[in-house]
Ligand SMILES: Nc1ncnc2c1ncn2[C@@H]1O[C@H](COP(=O)(O)OP(=O)(O)O)[C@@H](O)[C@H]1O
């Protein structure tokens with residue numbers, strides 16, 4: 185290693201570092217003697233004038249060992265494509281990226297998550313996705329005839345935003361309200377008195393924390409006011425969460441699982457950039473430490489032996 189590269193950061197943390205997660209991740213790295221380069225993806229780009237082909241402020245020609253993606257900002261189709269392109273490029277350079285761009289793509293697009301869950305043989309509610317309005321109407325009328333309700337979700341949704349219950353064809357949103365894509369899922373009626381589902385936090389191939397979220401409303405996101413209760417999942421529920429994360433190639437993930445009236449657990453979604461501040465409130469383990477340890481074991485496998493630290 186040259187003198188210059190020895191001082192270069194081995195880890196990049198993509199995000200602005202100012203939110204709760206960014207700060208808590210940064211502190212977790214620092215407790216391990218690592219000062220990550222914290223940089224928002226919106227300040228990064230490509231350049232043929234660097235050795236790596238990337239333009240990441242603070243790195244120059246240096247290639248990091250690991251990149252932790254806290255946050256991919258929204259933007260135009262072109263901007264988001266560029267951000268994901270950067271993450272793909274880092275992987276192509278041999279950098280450990282958590283989560284990898286492929287996992288982020290598979291999770292942000294709920295229809296692709298559904299595809300991978302099914303491909304892995306994992307239970308998930310009956311789900312349909314497409315652009316054509318009359319096909320969507322046909323699906324709703326078929327499920328309604330079977331006595332089911334239908335959940336309409338934004339393809340790129342998060343935190344319960346824009347999710348609606350559709351009881352008839354007339355309830356379907358106009359195409360402009362769903363950005364032209366209908367993602368329709370059979371409603372799973374509550375198995376308990378309250379509405380509730382599980383959130384399991386998977387990191388490095390195991391469930392590190394879990395909770396039940398319950399609320400008055402059927403959409404049990406913490407952001408929408410649902411309450412979190414610590415709950416230890418059964419081994420089979422944990423296995424399901426781990427398999428769901430791995431089906432989309434996520435190294436860490438927040439997996440949402442609902443139980444139906446027959447007691448079956450069904451995977452609702454896999455979050456590749458999950459928030460864990462809600463879960464942290466009901467968990468004694470410091471989750472940022474747990475994630476960072478698993479990430480570093482992957483990105484800097486020799487670290488334990490060499491005690492790599494940075495000033
Ligand atoms: N098919 C469904 N049946 C019953 N409840 C659902 C269903 N899909 C979603 N929900 C409820 O809505 C919440 C948000 O749905 P989810 O698919 O996790 O999207 P988001 O990305 O917005 O969190 C879930 O945590 C659950 O409470």
Ligand SMILES: [Mg+2]
Pocket residue numbers: 343344405440453
């Ligand atoms: Mg969710």
